[in-house]
Amino acid sequence: MTGTRRPYVRPVDFKAGLVDMSHGSGGRAMAQLIDELFVEAFDNAWLREMNDQARLPMPPGRLVVATDSHVVSPLFFPGGDIGCLSVHGTVNDVAMAGARPLYLTAGFILEEGYPLADLRRIVRSMAAAAREAGVPIVTGDTKVVEKGKGDGVFINTTGIGVVPEGIEISGDRARPGDAILVSGTLGDHGVAIMSLRENLAFETTIASDTAALHGLVAAMLASVPGIRCLRDPTRGGLATTLNEIARQSGVGMRLEEDSIPVRAEVAAACEFLGLDPLYVANEGKLVAICDPGDCGRLLEAMRAHPLGRDAARVGEVVEDPHHFVQMRTGFGGSRMVDWLAGEQLPRIC
Amino acid sequence: MKYVDEYRDGALARTIAARIAAAVRPGRTYHFMEFCGGHTHAISRYGVTDLLPPSVVMVHGPGCPVCVLPVGRIDMAIELALREKVVLCTYADTVRVPASGGLSLMKAKARGADVRMVYSAADALRIAREEPGREVVFFAIGFETTTPPTALVLREARAAGLSNFSVFCNHVLTPSAIAHILESPEVRELGTVVIDGFVGPAHVSTVIGAQPYEYFAEEYRKPVVIAGFEPLDVMLAVEMLVRQVNEGRAEVENEFTRAVTREGNARAKDLVAEVFELRRSFEWRGLGLVPYSALRLKTEWSAFDAERRFAMADRRVPDPKACECGAILRGVKKPVDCKVFGTACTPETPIGSCMVSSEGACAAHYTYGRYRSAA
Numbered sequence: 001m002t003g004t005r006r007p008y009v010r011p012v013d014f015k016a017g018l019v020d021m022s023h024g025s026g027g028r029a030m031a032q033l034i035d036e037l038f039v040e041a042f043d044n045a046w047l048r049e050m051n052d053q054a055r056l057p058m059p060p061g062r063l064v065v066a067t068d069s070h071v072v073s074p075l076f077f078p079g080g081d082i083g084c085l086s087v088h089g090t091v092n093d094v095a096m097a098g099a100r101p102l103y104l105t106a107g108f109i110l111e112e113g114y115p116l117a118d119l120r121r122i123v124r125s126m127a128a129a130a131r132e133a134g135v136p137i138v139t140g141d142t143k144v145v146e147k148g149k150g151d152g153v154f155i156n157t158t159g160i161g162v163v164p165e166g167i168e169i170s171g172d173r174a175r176p177g178d179a180i181l182v183s184g185t186l187g188d189h190g191v192a193i194m195s196l197r198e199n200l201a202f203e204t205t206i207a208s209d210t211a212a213l214h215g216l217v218a219a220m221l222a223s224v225p226g227i228r229c230l231r232d233p234t235r236g237g238l239a240t241t242l243n244e245i246a247r248q249s250g251v252g253m254r255l256e257e258d259s260i261p262v263r264a265e266v267a268a269a270c271e272f273l274g275l276d277p278l279y280v281a282n283e284g285k286l287v288a289i290c291d292p293g294d295c296g297r298l299l300e301a302m303r304a305h306p307l308g309r310d311a312a313r314v315g316e317v318v319e320d321p322h323h324f325v326q327m328r329t330g331f332g333g334s335r336m337v338d339w340l341a342g343e344q345l346p347r348i349c
Numbered sequence: 350m351k352y353v354d355e356y357r358d359g360a361l362a363r364t365i366a367a368r369i370a371a372a373v374r375p376g377r378t379y380h381f382m383e384f385c386g387g388h389t390h391a392i393s394r395y396g397v398t399d400l401l402p403p404s405v406v407m408v409h410g411p412g413c414p415v416c417v418l419p420v421g422r423i424d425m426a427i428e429l430a431l432r433e434k435v436v437l438c439t440y441a442d443t444v445r446v447p448a449s450g451g452l453s454l455m456k457a458k459a460r461g462a463d464v465r466m467v468y469s470a471a472d473a474l475r476i477a478r479e480e481p482g483r484e485v486v487f488f489a490i491g492f493e494t495t496t497p498p499t500a501l502v503l504r505e506a507r508a509a510g511l512s513n514f515s516v517f518c519n520h521v522l523t524p525s526a527i528a529h530i531l532e533s534p535e536v537r538e539l540g541t542v543v544i545d546g547f548v549g550p551a552h553v554s555t556v557i558g559a560q561p562y563e564y565f566a567e568e569y570r571k572p573v574v575i576a577g578f579e580p581l582d583v584m585l586a587v588e589m590l591v592r593q594v595n596e597g598r599a600e601v602e603n604e605f606t607r608a609v610t611r612e613g614n615a616r617a618k619d620l621v622a623e624v625f626e627l628r629r630s631f632e633w634r635g636l637g638l639v640p641y642s643a644l645r646l647k648t649e650w651s652a653f654d655a656e657r658r659f660a661m662a663d664r665r666v667p668d669p670k671a672c673e674c675g676a677i678l679r680g681v682k683k684p685v686d687c688k689v690f691g692t693a694c695t696p697e698t699p700i701g702s703c704m705v706s707s708e709g710a711c712a713a714h715y716t717y718g719r720y721r722s723a724a
């Protein structure tokens with residue numbers, strides 16, 4: 001499309017150009033940026049219509065909607081950047097209902113002075129992630145705030161999907177006796193981000209695990225349609241996710257520390273930083289709760305998928321009027337795995 | 350990581366647990382105070398008490414740097430942080446400690462104070478370099494472990510001729526605090542606190558060595574076993590203490606030989622002596638004024654001493670009424686003895702300092718152990 005239609009005298013300067021206030025003004029500069037950056041990268045029939053909204057066909061089933069704003073700092077990190085993260089995060093939120101994600105929207109808040117070259121890298125990474133996930137970005141919005149009022153780029157994405165009748169996945173469905181599974185190693189994303197924070201500069205080979213999980217979820221549902229709960233343990237990590245589900249379902253949980261997969265490098269970095277990997281964010285992992293009878297089959301299905309290779313059963317749901325999450329430590333004692341108090345580290349997603 | 354895993358090995362833990370169970374004499378109890386918050390945290394986090402026989406009771410001590418900061422010192426820090434041009438650099442835990450008037454450094458930050466969280470004294474020095482137009486103050490807290498790094502950045506600041514950097518010094522000393530507890534009426538006359546021995550500090554002892562504890566062992570007839578911060582270290586120390594008690598010995602033993610010597614680290618001690626001197630007395634939360642228990646900058650360093658540079662007035666403010674932190678820090682009470690534990694006072698809404706740091710007895714019990722007391 002770029003070859004045939006060139007209404008602008010000079011193309012956007014993606015080499016040395018910077019975001020300025022005109023890019024959010026609604027005028028020609030904004031239209032040009034949308035054309036030459038966003039439409040070009042996200043390219044699909046709905047965007048090409050150039051309307052302020054997208055009209056979408058919906059397959060049968062119940063609609064699932066999720067939204068997520070991304071403010072991660074730094075914007076680029078080992079294993080990803082804010083662009084692909086903003087696609088994965090929302091695709092995953094939709095997928096955790098057992099839904100098939102269909103469409104995404106994207107809202108950008110850009111800070112005046114941000115290099116257009118970096119913005120293009122982010123947008124292209126976002127486009128690649130959306131294409132790989134098979135979920136088009138069908139409409140969007142761009143605003144520019146004055147220098148000092150933002151931090152480079154913030155991205156909000158909203159995802160729409162459908163969940164077929166018969167799939168009932170919800171955080172309030174865990175029952176005593178159910179098995180608790182995780183899809184892989186915990187804490188990778190959070191540690192990758194922290195390794196870049198200026199005051200925590202230390203060497204690590206850990207990359208963020210950021211990934212879209214709807215393919216894994218589909219494979220899991222094909223094998224066990226009766227999965228009771230799914231959730232991606234992002235901010236606050238596994239500990240927070242399990243406490244949420246315990247409260248929603250009115251149950252307690254018992255974990256086995258030795259069975260929780262954590263990479264040795266992540267464990268070492270956490271040790272050094274005084275963090276607990278159970279509270280560190282993930283962007284490409286999920287927690288599943290299922291009937292104990294389904295556990296073996298579900299684990300098998302997870303391990304057969306590239307994003308669930310290290311899946312493990314980490315504990316079980318128990319009856320507990322206090323809704324405590326407890327853990328048998330590798331050391332042989334017991335302790336609680338409580339809600340996180342305060343922030344472990346800000347702006348990791 | 351492997352190095353650390355060895356000290357968390359469950360199979361080894363069970364072996365030691367069996368040895369301790371065999372060693373304890375029927376009909377007697379053993380009360381050991383773990384001085385350090387690092388031990389308190391390890392005990393709760395790994396569930397060490399589950400592996401000890403019921404006759405071994407661990408009593409939490411005052412060795413949590415954030416917990417022992419009295420309200421008055423936090424108030425002083427807030428006042429300083431609210432001054433124009435000042436950037437106050439502090440460890441993350443400290444910002445949540447409740448101060449007077451419902452304030453904390455975090456709330457002061459929301460009101461416009463420039464409070465920055467740092468991971469080390471060196472981070473604060475870097476900020477001073479990067480922002481020459483600001484008055485950068487490092488809120489220095491902690492026991493002997495954190496003192497040498499503070500001394501080091503002061504030396505660097507002086508060598509670099511940095512005129513916008515200073516330290517609000519709250520460094521405190523372990524031996525004086527232990528002596529103070531052993532001298533307290535609860536231990537000496539009332540007998541409300543029984544202490545049969547101490548699990549001695551890990552990191553602190555790497556600096557000061559094992560020798561300073563010899564005095565307590567001898568004078569007060571209390572065994573001390575210096576132990577590392579891993580759960581197996583604690584188990585081994587308990588075993589050594591049980592044996593000392595059984596044999597009527599009161600010696601300083603060192604479980605943490607991989608890091609602690611009798612003399613400690615001479616270079617670190619020299620560095621500290623170059624910059625700091627003893628204060629005549631210093632207020633500790635829970636312990637009150639403790640003579641010669643803290644450090645301040647020597648006169649030659651007064652240009653870097655925030656208290657002198659900003660003519661900060663000393664403040665003494667009583668603890669909140671409901672709070673039992675004082676009694677808890679002296680080993681007199683347990684977290685659950687406090688009426689507001691877990692109700693009005695939680696890690697999200699701390700009333701006392703012991704609920705703030707993960708090394709604090711209340712926070713450790715709330716976070717890791719409250720299922721034990723929830724009937």
Ligand code: SF4
Pocket residue numbers: 671672673674677684687688689690691694695699700701702703704711
């Ligand atoms: S529960 Fe809170 S108020 Fe009570 S002693 Fe502990 S910190 Fe102080």
